[in-house]
Amino acid sequence: MDVIIGLTTKDAVIVATSMAAVRGVSILKSDDDKTRVVAPHTLVAYTGEPGDTVQFAEYVQANIQLHGMRNETELSPPAITSFVRSELAKSLRSRKPYQVNILIAGYDTATEKPYLYWVDYLASSAQLPYAAHGYAAYYTLSLLDRWHKKDISLDEGMKIMEMCVTELRTRLPIDFKGVQIKIIDRDGVRTV
């Protein structure tokens, strides 16, 4: 019942991930970070099978960083998504596929545009204005449909994100220990 939500604003992407690490009926950790920074302006947030998630995220992170060092360039968010999707698609038809659902949030410094991609474990991908995975999607997408608009400011975006988290607190049956919020914009990735 992990929560991951992402939404784009005029020149940034806001990503919220729940801080509880749950195993069975126990909460093992209440400051868990379900994200990896794969490039200076791109963040990957993940949920899914424990073990697969971190393994896969760190695998793509290492390969993207290697590419960055070899070519002395930063991959754009669409290019990173294309790479992550192809790795998941390869894995899907292997003996034991990675069961990882992913949001890729990035800021393209060349075109000066924010990007949010939704990728599931089947390697279906879509570029979206706002997205969520798992049960959180059922509660938050209706709110986002109602309030999200193109080119909103960062403050407006944060307000909408707060509405989503409040809704999840009231509706989800177990405590997800709040969310950690990361913002990706022209200055890179920062936690708030």
Next chain:
Amino acid sequence: MSDPSSINGGSVVAMVGKDCVAIGCDMRLGMQALTVSNDFPKIFQFNNAFLGLTGLATDVITLSEVFRYKVNLYNLREERKIEPETFANLVSSSLYEKRFGPYFVGPVVAGINSKSGKPYICGFDLIGCINFAKDFVVGGTSSEQLFGMCESLWEPDLEPDDLFETISQSLLNAQDRDALSGWGAIVYIITKDKVVKRLLKTRQD
């Protein structure tokens, strides 16, 4: 429920008219009943051929990339554009290559042969069996509804404008009776020297 070809939803249809062809698709991407995106077109252009891909979204994306790669290589090797008939055989053999671990798709090809000017449409099953048709072909989760609509609206030798009306009404009324298709539509009307792409306004439920 977990049938791969109806997880994400989506439909395509292609029709033949008088010296023209049309191909249309919906715009939905879903996960079961939840709609994830309403901007997921399923028609891709490869030179003179148009390919509509329905089924499992991951395979729709993968195959569109595979065919882009193969058609680019064809262009370099042959130094000419690929014709719809040739492209249909490329689709067929590429799908049959994965006979015992198939891509879960229902492709449709439409186009006009640039040499002969003859309209061409065909459909496939997931392992590449070609279904050549002189009238119309359908694919996707609302294929049954599309068969009904096409069967009652289509007539031979429609002019481009009338063909547009026929294919649009068939697609729109079929997808309105399917929970897994809809949320927008795109229709291409292809004549020998012109391609018109139209975005249709549709119900948003």
